[in-house]
Amino acid sequence: MRGLLLIDLDNVLHDLGAGALETFTQRACRQMTRIGATWSVAFVLNTETACRYELTYEGLREAGRQLGGAAGDPNARVEIGIALTMPQAADVLLARLAREAPSETSSGPYQRAIVFTGDHGLAAALGRELYGRNGCRWIQTRDHRWLGTEWHMPDGGKPVVRKAPPTQRSRQLRAPSSENSYTICVAPGLEKWAAGKGMDADSRQAFLALAADLEESPWLLSQVGATRSTLRGIGRLCGLPSAARPVLGPVEPRDGLEVRGNAAMPAQGRRPVNASVGIGAVRFEVSHTTVASRLSASVLESASAAFSLDRRGVMVGAALQQLALGCRLGTKTVKVRFSRKGDWLVAKVEHGSTSQPQAWWLTGETKVSSELRMPHPALLPTTIVVAATPIRPSASFAKRLALTSPVSAGDEVVVQAPIAAGTIGLALTQPTFGKARPVAIYSPARPLQPQDQVHIAPIQLVSRRGRLGAAPQELWSLPITVAQ
Secondary structure, three states, X not given: OEEEEEEEHHHHOOOOOOOHHHHHHHHHHHHOOOOOOEEEEEEEEEHHHHHHOOOOHHHHHHHHHHHHXXXXXXXXXXXXXXXXXXXXXXXXXXXXXXXXXXXXXXXEEEOEEEEEOOOHHHHHHHHHHOOOOOOOOOEEEEEOHHHOEEEEOOOOOOOEEEEOOOOOOOOOOOOOOOOOOOEEEOOOOOHHHHHOOXXXXXXXXXXXXXXXXXXXXXXXXXXXXOOOOOOHHHHXXXXXXXXXXXXXXXXXXXXXXXXXXXXOOOOEEOOEEEOOOOOOEEEEOOOXXXXXXXXXXXXXXOOOOOEEEEOOEEOHXXXXXXXXXXXXXXXXXXXXXXXXXXXXXXXXXXXXXXXXXXXXXXOOOOOEEOEEEEOOHHHOOOOEEEEEEEEOOOXXXXXXXXXXXXXXXXXXXXXXXXXXXXXXXXXXXXXXXXXXXXXXXXXXOOOEOOOOEEXXXXXXXXXXXXXXXXXOHHHHHOOEEEEO
8 A cells, every 4th residue: 555645835834933844743743643555755845935944855854754654654755846936836736746756666556645734725626636536536534734634545446646757768869959048948859968967956055055046047947846747857856965966867858858058147038938847937938048037928928028137037127117007918817716714805816736827916026926815805795706817007016917807998798696886796798709708896886786787897997086986905906897
């Protein structure tokens, strides 16, 4: 029997202070039951957590050995998955590690799983989507959130299988025609050349230093972390630190691997595309460089000029000045769930459990979030889910991006349920090609009834004066419309 321990360190270490990892490990071990199983222990965290708690390779591996021992396997295999500090990036990586293995050794079926996280939604999603579907129908045996949510395969059930990275196929060895780039994407035909190269990350440095390097050089994550298509880099991370510089080893073209070229980092970036390491980075094809970015490639595509770069990547303030005010930015549309949690109205970007969000709020030059909370729960009588897209709302918020409704001023919608004056409710756009889209509608002064046909405008395009003068300022960051 095999088992998998998944630990969301961003969450479980929160507010534990000095010695947080040791404190968590001691508490979690007391909750474990020894089971005759071979365990893999996977820690997931972002770069900020690594730096804040001064985590080390040996500290993480010792914690993994203790947790595995408490579960009955003192020789548990320990995996460390690190993600860029971006919305939900670590959560997505944790969900991927439940389905994918970073190496052949840790792949295959498993029959037990324990997830340590304070994010109840994350644990519930894994139980619902992974352990409850595809005929698995696992049984949940405990739910202590920070101290473990556990499932096991019942008699006659079906195990979950972690997929191994694809096996490297033999190809003719060739080198790139030129290495005069800041970073080189390993394209088909370059796999053997790349496989024999040494790792670009300093293999002798501390884990804390690696985390700092990833923040400034996120392309390194393709070598020691997850890309959009593989977790092979986490397998390489398992061999660090190392006195000798290890070679990269097996590489597939679709891995999204990048290696350092001979050129210095350019001062400008042109033609932005998605980076292989996901959000928090962007690749500029013309400039042959991948750099850190709090703005998505889709948003940056909205400007035709080159973008200024420094050692921290895209200069956000300068980039925002190139983006038009009051216009939808990029082509990516996401779903946003409006709900009430206690004394808060909460708007949160939804995304697939194994796919990172493609749009988010920018609330400062370096601050991004997939969730906004505001102290106005009475505005929202019921939970709704609507479409959203990025927008630069106004010059008053020079370093912000909001999420707006992807409709145009003057569009007509049909109200779906009663909406009291001064509250937010749900409407549907008129069907286009057989499909209507859900829209959040705010009616500042008059009530609306089901089947009312109303002309609307995104709130970011509506003046705050007059009937909207008393509306909370936070509404202008949300993907809602205003009844006209």
